[in-house]
Amino acid sequence: MSLKIWINNKLVDEKDAVISVFDHGLLYGDGVFEGIRVYNGKIFKEQEHLVRLYESADAIRLQIALNIEEMSKAMNETVKANGIKQGYIRLIITRGIGTLGLDPFICKDASIIIIADNVQLYPKELYDKGLKVISSSVIRNHPMSLSPQIKSLNYLNNIMAKIEATDSGMLEAIMYNHEGYVAEATGDNIFIVKNGTIFTPPVSSGSLNGITRATVIELSDELGYDVVEQNLTRFDLYTADEVFLTGTAAEVIGIVEIDGRKIGDGAPGEITKELKDQFFKYASGE
Structure with a gap:
C-alpha cells in the first residue's frame, strides 16, 4: 500500500509528495525537522517534540503556518492514514519556494511535510x-x-x-x-x-x-x-x-x-x- 504523506495542508499519495526544486530546504538545507516515535499507535512525547520544533523554527526566523495544535492534528491524521502502530514520524519544515539566491525572506510560505512509516536504525540483534x-x-x-x-x-x-x-x-x-x-x-x-x-x-x-x-x-x-x-x-x-x-x-x-x-x-x-x-x-x- 502506498504511503500517505502530508504536504502543506493535506494528505497525498507517496508518488505525489513532491516539492519545488526552488525550495530553500533543498537548495540550502534551510529548514528544521523532528524525528518522533509512535508506540502502540500513540505519538511519544508529542508535546515536547512539537515545542522543540517550533523553538528551532523561531531560532532561524522561520514562520510555520500551523500552530502547535493544528500540527498535532496533522501528525495524528498522518499516523492514522498509514495505520502506524509501532513506527516513526519525520516532521519537516522547509523555508519554502524562493530563488537561487540566499535571501530567505523571498520565500513566502514554509513547506510542511509529515512522513509516518516504520524505522529500524540498527539491526535488532x-x-x-x-x-x-x-x-x-x-x-x-x-x-x-x-x-x-x-x-x-x-x-x-x-x-x-x-x-x-x-x-x-x-x-x-x-x-x-x-x-x-x-x-x-x-x-x-x-x-x-x-x-x-x-x-x-x-x-x-x-x-x-x-x-x-x-x-x-x-x-x-x-x-x-x-x-x-x-x-x-x-x-x-x-x-x-x-x-x-x-x-x-x-x-x-x-x-x-x-x-x-x-x-x-x-x-x-x-x-x-x-x-x-x-x-x-x-x-x-x-
Whole structure:
C-alpha cells in the first residue's frame, strides 16, 4: 500500500509528495525537522517534540503556518492514514519556494511535510550484543556557528562522520567538539557509566538536548542512579564500565567497543540493559 504523506495542508499519495526544486530546504538545507516515535499507535512525547520544533523554527526566523495544535492534528491524521502502530514520524519544515539566491525572506510560505512509516536504525540483534564504534575526526559544528539545539535540515557535518564510520566498517561514530570533549554520536546522545554513576556531556558541549536523553535521565533517577552532566574526554570513554547511546530512532543501545578498545567486559552492561528495558516499558505505556 502506498504511503500517505502530508504536504502543506493535506494528505497525498507517496508518488505525489513532491516539492519545488526552488525550495530553500533543498537548495540550502534551510529548514528544521523532528524525528518522533509512535508506540502502540500513540505519538511519544508529542508535546515536547512539537515545542522543540517550533523553538528551532523561531531560532532561524522561520514562520510555520500551523500552530502547535493544528500540527498535532496533522501528525495524528498522518499516523492514522498509514495505520502506524509501532513506527516513526519525520516532521519537516522547509523555508519554502524562493530563488537561487540566499535571501530567505523571498520565500513566502514554509513547506510542511509529515512522513509516518516504520524505522529500524540498527539491526535488532545489536541491542543484545552492542555496537562497535569509532571516534570521528570530524568535529561537531562550533556552537557559535549554529546552536546544536537547532535541528536543522543541514546534517552534512554528521553525515561526514557517518561516512567515516562506514568506511571503517562501523555503524556509528562518536563526535567531539572544538575543545576535544565528547559531544554526541552522529544522531544520538551518549552516556557512560563509571563506578555505578551515570555521566553524560552537558548540552553546552555541542550535543542536542535530546528528548530520549531527558527521558533516560528521569528513569535513571527513579531507579536510584546518580546522573552527572560534565565534560567527558576520549579517556573517559575508553575507561568507562559501560557506554550507551540514546535517541528517538536508536532508543537505548549499548556500546561495547570504541576505536578497537573493549568497553567493560565487551557486552552491554547491567545498567545499560536495565535502562533499555525500563525505557521500552515506559515508551510502550507499561
